[in-house]
Amino acid sequence: GQQVMQIPQYQHVQEGEDFTTYCNSSTTLSNIQWYKQRPGGHPVFLIQLVKSGEVKKQKRLTFQFGEAKKNSSLHITATQTTDVGTYFCAGPSSGGSNYKLTFGKGTLLTVNP
Amino acid sequence: NAGVTQTPKFQVLKTGQSMTLQCAQDMNHEYMSWYRQDPGMGLRLIHYSVGAGITDQGEVPNGYNVSRSTTEDFPLRLLSAAPSQTSVYFCASSRTGEGYTFGSGTRLTVV
Numbered sequence: 001g002q003q004v005m006q007i008p009q010y011q012h013v014q015e016g017e018d019f020t021t022y023c024n025s026s027t028t029l030s031n032i033q034w035y036k037q038r039p040g041g042h043p044v045f046l047i048q049l050v051k052s053g054e055v056k057k058q059k060r061l062t063f064q065f066g067e068a069k070k071n072s073s074l075h076i077t078a079t080q081t082t083d084v085g086t087y088f089c090a091g092p093s094s095g096g097s098n099y100k101l102t103f104g105k106g107t108l109l110t111v112n113p
Numbered sequence: 114n115a116g117v118t119q120t121p122k123f124q125v126l127k128t129g130q131s132m133t134l135q136c137a138q139d140m141n142h143e144y145m146s147w148y149r150q151d152p153g154m155g156l157r158l159i160h161y162s163v164g165a166g167i168t169d170q171g172e173v174p175n176g177y178n179v180s181r182s183t184t185e186d187f188p189l190r191l192l193s194a195a196p197s198q199t200s201v202y203f204c205a206s207s208r209t210g211e212g213y214t215f216g217s218g219t220r221l222t223v224v
Contacts, residue, residue, distance in 0.1 A: 001172075009153075033212050042203060043156065045212030088155065098207060099144045099163045100171065105155035 002027050002093050006104035014112050019076040021107035023089035030092055032065055032072045033101070038085040079111050115139055119204050119216035126194040126223045134189040134219050136204030142214070144207040145187040146171070147179065149200040150218075156203065162187055194223045 003026040013019050023032065031050045035043040047056055049065035049072060056063045060083075062075045076083055086106040093100040120135045138145065146161040158171030160179040168179050176198060178190040187206075191198060199222050205213040 035212075042215040042217050043205075043213075045214065048210075048212055090156075093158075097209065098211075098213075099146075100158065100161055100169075101146070101213070102158070102172075103148075103156040105153065 002091070002102050004089060004091055004102050004104040006089060006107050008107055009105065010108045010110075012110045012112065013079050015081060016078050019079050019083070019109055021074050021087050021089075021109075023072045023074075023104055025070050025091050028069050030069075031098070032069075033090045033098070034063060034072075034074055035088045035090065035103075036085050037088065037106070041085075043088060076109075079109070081111050081113050084109060084111050117204055117206050117214050117216035119202075119219050121219060122217065123220050124222070126191070126221065128194060128196060128223060130194050132191050132194065134191070134202055134204075134221075136187045136189065136216060137185050138187075138204075138206040138214070139185065140206060140208075140214065141184060142206035142208045143184070144209075144213075145181065146205050146207075146213070147177070147187070147189045148203045148205065149173065150203060151200050159189065159202075191221075196223045199223045 005024045033048045034046040037043045053067045054065040060077045064073045086108045088106045090101040090103040093102045117138045143164045147159040148156040162168045162181040202219045204216040207213040
């Protein structure tokens with residue numbers, strides 16, 4: 001079955017440093033989604049990427065979808081303590097529709113103030 | 114607009130007991146899913162539904178049943194609880210082309 005892998009599993013940074021997490025799928029994806037889960041909370045949808053090579057920005061967060069649509073990355077510039085949490089990528093397991101998502105295991109980001 | 118509501122928030126069961134985790138959404142989303150989250154395992158899909166009356170198995174369906182009699186509700190039933198089912202359970206809903214809205218979760222302990 002489809003596998004979605006994320007690296008690194010953990011990342012600890014000093015406040016102000018940059019952070020990047022990478023997501024790789026065993027199959028070509030029609031789209032990829034990113035979620036953030038704060039400690040003790042629930043996943044919150046951040047963004048969906050659809051097009052090959054697509055780059056989207058949300059303030060200090062930059063999301064990229066690979067040209068082959070099998071990988072993606074999330075880059076945070078100048079991390080803040082509010083960025084702490086686990087970041088998950090997810091892709092559809094069945095065709096192009098999102099009714100069945102496979103999640104990566106996530107990257108836990110901790111930020112030292 | 115409450116989003117996705119899960120009840121209860123916490124539950125302790127004895128091995129062999131059964132229970133139903135409730136999930137309701139008020140966004141008229143056609144897709145609904147149940148995930149379990151265990152340390153180091155990410156989110157694993159238990160069951161999902163693409164509309165009222167239609168359900169299917171996800172990655173880890175054993176020991177769980179679901180039904181979707183209405184668009185709004187998607188309960189998850191544990192048939193005979195086992196310690197391996199100790200986990201955090203999330204219900205989520207979505208519509209075509211959009212991201213999922215998750216509930217706040219149910220923390221289940223089976224002793």
